[in-house]
Amino acid sequence: MSEPIILRYQVDGDDFVSCGHASEDVKRTLKNIGFPASVIRNVSIAMYEGEINMVIHANGGVAEVVIYEDRIVITLTDTGKGIADIEQAMQEGFSTATDAIRELGFGAGMGLPNMKKYSDNMKIESEVGKGTVVTLEFLLND
Amino acid sequence: MTVKEIADILGAEILCCGELADQTQVHSACGSDMMSDVLAFVKDQGVLLTGLVNPQVVRTAEMMDILCVVFVRGKKPDQMMINLATAKGIILLSTEERMYPACGKLYAAGLESGKTV
Numbered sequence: 001m002s003e004p005i006i007l008r009y010q011v012d013g014d015d016f017v018s019c020g021h022a023s024e025d026v027k028r029t030l031k032n033i034g035f036p037a038s039v040i041r042n043v044s045i046a047m048y049e050g051e052i053n054m055v056i057h058a059n060g061g062v063a064e065v066v067i068y069e070d071r072i073v074i075t076l077t078d079t080g081k082g083i084a085d086i087e088q089a090m091q092e093g094f095s096t097a098t099d100a101i102r103e104l105g106f107g108a109g110m111g112l113p114n115m116k117k118y119s120d121n122m123k124i125e126s127e128v129g130k131g132t133v134v135t136l137e138f139l140l141n142d
Numbered sequence: 143m144t145v146k147e148i149a150d151i152l153g154a155e156i157l158c159c160g161e162l163a164d165q166t167q168v169h170s171a172c173g174s175d176m177m178s179d180v181l182a183f184v185k186d187q188g189v190l191l192t193g194l195v196n197p198q199v200v201r202t203a204e205m206m207d208i209l210c211v212v213f214v215r216g217k218k219p220d221q222m223m224i225n226l227a228t229a230k231g232i233i234l235l236s237t238e239e240r241m242y243p244a245c246g247k248l249y250a251a252g253l254e255s256g257k258t259v
Contacts, residue, residue: 017222020201027205037207044205045181052198105194105202108178117182117259 005067013060023048042118049111050076074136082128154237158228170256177202185257
């Protein structure tokens, strides 16, 4: 694999039912390429958390996944309400999710910390009222 | 323990992928209604017991490589969820047991809680 593989997904903000499609597709693609199971798992979980976040907080967005030989870079871009205090948002248990979201089993305030935990590098750029860009990098060490 | 044994212990109905139940071996399980917590704390548990019923339960199971989902308190997934699980080879069970006794019976039978991340 010399050229990077680029996958791009539109994540629909109104569609909680089909949320996770993009993560499923990424997982399947990485499996087919033959990435180690541990890497596939980390990418899948972080990507899925990101997808859920875009649906419940930002009315959807775009997910781009670039697969290189030695790393995977995921960029999640939304035009939602933005994050006022990123440090606070990164704290485990902090969530602005509504009760309706919690009834669906999400919004425990573990999404962003979990994405950080499963990725090797994570960057959040956000502007209130404009949107958020989350970049996740996964390295293949061996 | 096989998934078939889990179904027997819980008196559970097998809703899909029943043909895999005999051969699917699992060593640990987790119980949660909060998928956020499953994503944050589960490591290699093969079984998820939950009272939550929506398609994201199946998607969470897929991301976590969970092989079997047990719906407690008599909850039943709809056909769309069953189709989703069937496509991914995830066995779905439904038991009348509530969460605590369901977990307790499996734990007593030797199914451990396993590691957390």
